[in-house]
Amino acid sequence: MDLIVNSFYRSLRHLLLSVMVTGLTASCAVSGDRQGPESTERAAAAPAVAAPAEAGTATQPEQQVLTDDLMYDLLLAEIAGQRGDFDVSVSRYLEAAMVARDPRVAQRAMQMASFARQYDTALLAARRWVELEPDSDEAHKSIIALALQLGDLDEVVNHLDYLIGASDDSGEGFRTATAVLARHADKQAALQALGQLVKRRPQNPQAWMAQCRMAVLAEQLDVALASVDRALELAPDLPAATILKAQVLVRQERNADATGLLAAASRRDPDNTDLLFAYGRMLLDAEDLAGAREQFARVVKLDPEYPGGLYSLALLELETRQFKAGEKHLKLLLKQNRDDQNALYYLGYAKQEQGNTAAALDWFLKVESGDYWNQALLRAARIMAENGDIRRMQEHMRLMRQKHPEQAVDFFLIEGQVLTDIDQPQAAYDVYETALTYSPDNADLLYAHALAAEKLDKLDVTESNLRMILDKDPADVRSLNALGYTLADRTNRYEEALAYISKAFLLKPDDPAIIDSMGWVYFRIGDLERARFYLKQAWEKNLDSEIGAHYGEVLWMSGEQDAARRVWEASRKTTPDDPVLLDVIHRLDP
Numbered sequence: 001m002d003l004i005v006n007s008f009y010r011s012l013r014h015l016l017l018s019v020m021v022t023g024l025t026a027s028c029a030v031s032g033d034r035q036g037p038e039s040t041e042r043a044a045a046a047p048a049v050a051a052p053a054e055a056g057t058a059t060q061p062e063q064q065v066l067t068d069d070l071m072y073d074l075l076l077a078e079i080a081g082q083r084g085d086f087d088v089s090v091s092r093y094l095e096a097a098m099v100a101r102d103p104r105v106a107q108r109a110m111q112m113a114s115f116a117r118q119y120d121t122a123l124l125a126a127r128r129w130v131e132l133e134p135d136s137d138e139a140h141k142s143i144i145a146l147a148l149q150l151g152d153l154d155e156v157v158n159h160l161d162y163l164i165g166a167s168d169d170s171g172e173g174f175r176t177a178t179a180v181l182a183r184h185a186d187k188q189a190a191l192q193a194l195g196q197l198v199k200r201r202p203q204n205p206q207a208w209m210a211q212c213r214m215a216v217l218a219e220q221l222d223v224a225l226a227s228v229d230r231a232l233e234l235a236p237d238l239p240a241a242t243i244l245k246a247q248v249l250v251r252q253e254r255n256a257d258a259t260g261l262l263a264a265a266s267r268r269d270p271d272n273t274d275l276l277f278a279y280g281r282m283l284l285d286a287e288d289l290a291g292a293r294e295q296f297a298r299v300v301k302l303d304p305e306y307p308g309g310l311y312s313l314a315l316l317e318l319e320t321r322q323f324k325a326g327e328k329h330l331k332l333l334l335k336q337n338r339d340d341q342n343a344l345y346y347l348g349y350a351k352q353e354q355g356n357t358a359a360a361l362d363w364f365l366k367v368e369s370g371d372y373w374n375q376a377l378l379r380a381a382r383i384m385a386e387n388g389d390i391r392r393m394q395e396h397m398r399l400m401r402q403k404h405p406e407q408a409v410d411f412f413l414i415e416g417q418v419l420t421d422i423d424q425p426q427a428a429y430d431v432y433e434t435a436l437t438y439s440p441d442n443a444d445l446l447y448a449h450a451l452a453a454e455k456l457d458k459l460d461v462t463e464s465n466l467r468m469i470l471d472k473d474p475a476d477v478r479s480l481n482a483l484g485y486t487l488a489d490r491t492n493r494y495e496e497a498l499a500y501i502s503k504a505f506l507l508k509p510d511d512p513a514i515i516d517s518m519g520w521v522y523f524r525i526g527d528l529e530r531a532r533f534y535l536k537q538a539w540e541k542n543l544d545s546e547i548g549a550h551y552g553e554v555l556w557m558s559g560e561q562d563a564a565r566r567v568w569e570a571s572r573k574t575t576p577d578d579p580v581l582l583d584v585i586h587r588l589d590p
Contacts, residue, residue, distance in 0.1 A: 074105070086116035097125050103132035103139070110142055119149050137163060144180055153193040156180070161200060170201075171240075174210035187218040205231040209241055216251065224248045239269065243278045250282075258282055266295070273299045273306050280312065289320055300329070305336060314346065323350045341370030348376060357383045374410055381418045390427075393418060409439055416448055425455040443469050447479060454486055462486055480504035481514050488521040497521050512542035520550050528558050539567065545575035549584045556588050565589065 074096050080089035093109035100106070106129035113122035123146040129139040140159045147155040160180060164173035177197060181190040194214045198207045208231035215224035225248050231241040242265045249258035262279040269275055280295030296313035299306050310333045317326035327350050333343040348363030361383045367376035377400065384393035397415040401408040412435035419428035432449035439445060446465040453461035466483040469476050484500030487493045501517045508514055519534030535551040538544075548571030555564035568589075571581050 086112070086118070090116050090118050090121055094121055094125055097128050101132065103129050103136070106132055107139070107142075110146075114146070119146055122146050123150065123152075135166075137166065148180065148184060151184075153181075153184070153189060157193050157196045161197060164197065164201070170204055171206040171209075174204075174206045178210045178213050181214060182217055187214075188220075191215055191218040191220065191223070203234060205235040205238055205241060208234070209244055212244055212248065216248065221248060221252050225252070237269070239265065239272050239275050243274060246278060246282065250285075255282075255286065259286060270298075271302060273303050273309070276302070277306065277309060277312075284312075284316070289316060292316055293320070304332065310336075311342065314343075318346060318350055318353070321353070323354055326350055341367050342372060345370070345372035345376050348379065352379065352383070357387065374414065377411070378414050378417065381414055382421060385418045385422050390419075390422075390424075409435065409442055409445060412438075413444060413448055416452065420452065420455075425452055428452045429456055429458075441468075441472075443473070443476065443479075447482070450479075450482065454490070459486065459490055475507060477504050477508050477511070477514070480507070481511075481517050484521065485517045488517070488524045494521060494525045498525070510541075512538045512544065512547065515541065516544075516547045516550060519554065523550070523554050523557075528554060532558060543570060543574060545571040545578035545581045549578070549581040553584050553588065561589070 074092075078089070080086070080092065090109070090113045093105070093112050097106040097109040106125050110122045110125035110129060113119070113125055123143065126139065126142045126146055130136070130143060133139055140162050144156050144159045144163075147153075147159070160177045164170060164177060167173035167176075174197070177194065181194055184190040184193075191211070191214045194211050198211050201207045208227045212224045212227035212231065215221070215227055225245070228241055228245045228248060231238065232245065235241060242261060246258040246262050249255070249261065259279075259282045262275060262282050266272070266275050266279045276295050276299045280292045280299065283295060284292040293313065293316050296309060296316060299309040300313055303309065310329050314326045314329035314333065317323070317329065327347060330343045330347050330350070333340050337343075344363055344366045348360045348367070350360075351357075351363060352360035361380055364376040364380035364383070367373055381393045381397065384390070384396065394415060397411045400411045404411075412431060416428040416431040416435075419425075419431060429449065429452040432445055432452055435445050436442070436449060446469050450462045450465035453459070453465070463483065463486070466479045466486075469479040470483070473479075480500045481504040484497045484502075484504065487497035487500070491497075498521050501514065501521050504511075504514045505518055515534050515538040519531045519536075519538060522528075522534065523531035531554045532551075535547065535554050538547045539551045548567050552564040552567040552571070555561075555567065568581065568585055571578070575581065
């Protein structure tokens with residue numbers, strides 16, 4: 001029996017040495033093949049400690065002599081980890097780490113303890129790792145992550161100080177420090193910790209800029225301003241500090257001071273693209289579109305590939321209806337990146353705004369992903385439908401559902417919206433009916449189906465769908481408002497309607513549509529004074545034609561016919577064909 005055991009241990013010796021040389025990159029307990037729900041939860045909760053280096057990428061440590069005790073600890077630790085017995089695995093790995101001279105054993109002990117959420121033990125192992133490999137940035141980063149998890153900011157500061165000192169770029173080192181400390185829940189404590197780093201390098205402007213950023217996160221704007229001012233005293237010509245100060249001034253609602261600061265800096269350094277771009281953004285926020293365009297144009301002239309330069313200039317040109325210039329710059333963007341999906345979308349937008357729907361459709365159909373994919377699909381579908389090619393539009397939506405089944409609901413919604421927009425409520429209703437057979441509990445489909453049903457006088461379907469949504473989410477504001485408005489407008493269940501709309505109003509009191517509903521339900525109840533109070537607010541927030549129709553009707557019924565006509569006339573300028581508006585005008589003032 002002893003011979004068998006000894007043979008077994010000899011055969012494992014080579015295996016364990018091999019495992020150590022490869023850094024023990026993944027235990028069976030952590031591997032994807034064996035990972036169950038509990039393992040996944042543990043992994044998600046572990047702090048972001050550094051992953052081990054791949055074999056051959058790091059300097060090989062001195063040859064580790066495996067004693068029987070050390071070999072036994074490593075073997076037992078690994079087997080225990082495979083079996084999910086993390087208490088045994090962690091304790092044995094830690095014992096091995098304290099004995100072994102190989103930093104990879106300490107690294108493995110730290111990883112296993114972190115995985116088991118034994119962060120105190122993981123920190124001990126990480127300290128041993130640093131002891132054995134003091135120049136390893138990854139080892140220091142692991143201590144930082146674990147110390148942060150345990151709230152030990154002093155240890156975090158010490159190791160951040162090491163990383164800053166070891167970095168060739170102190171600015172990058174301090175940005176890393178800010179990002180790390182920003183993860184701490186107590187931002188005031190994080191600010192104090194960063195202050196310790198600043199005290200160690202008081203002549204470094206990057207240190208003061210880091211303190212400024214952390215002070216902003218801690219909502220200490222006076223400290224932030226004083227810190228960035230100190231950075232500028234040390235480095236008056238540092239553009240990043242000037243831009244940072246402007247950002248702080250904006251947070252203090254001193255926008256004019258921020259704009260003046262960037263204007264002066266841009267005059268002193270007219271070729272600095274960072275300053276020019278920041279100045280352009282500031283002018284854009286101030287709605288000085290001509291000034292912003294001038295700055296963005298200067299940026300593009302100096303550096304056509306400046307991040308965001310061409311894109312910002314092009315969008316501003318489209319906003320000011322300088323379509324040819326905007327298209328030119330968007331096409332330059334495509335030369336730099338032929339797959340720029342936003343540029344493709346906005347080229348379609350530019351063509352559509354100029355009335356060239358055929359060219360717009362071609363551009364929209366080129367968009368295959370990105371922020372504006374759904375918007376491009378909607379615009380393309382609408383163009384097809386408005387051109388009378390409904391069959392093509394529906395076939396396109398069908399193909400998109402086949403190509404991207406995970407987004408089928410989005411395509412059903414787009415198809416239904418387009419049919420609604422071209423006044424085909426029955427066709428839209430049928431699309432949503434079909435969609436609900438695939439996804440019967442989808443709130444967006446139920447809501448869209450409810451609105452289509454209301455247009456067809458299927459109020460039982462409208463109410464049923466909206467109640468289904470509210471059964472699952474009683475705080476769904478749009479459904480509360482829609483159900484309340486429908487009951488107020490299409491039934492005499494006014495008190496019930498008021499209850500739904502009031503709840504929506506409490507959840508979202510600044511929404512013009514909900515304020516309009518509040519006014520309308522009070523009008524239906526007969527309380528003209530309250531109706532006028534709410535509808536006036538809604539109208540001032542949003543000159544929507546339906547709000548205008550309601551507000552005008554209340555004014556008319558209050559004896560203010562001239563005021564009502566002025567409201568209706570303003571509404572007709574923006575939406576001359578709105579059916580609700582036309583109905584009330586023809587009914588009251590034919």
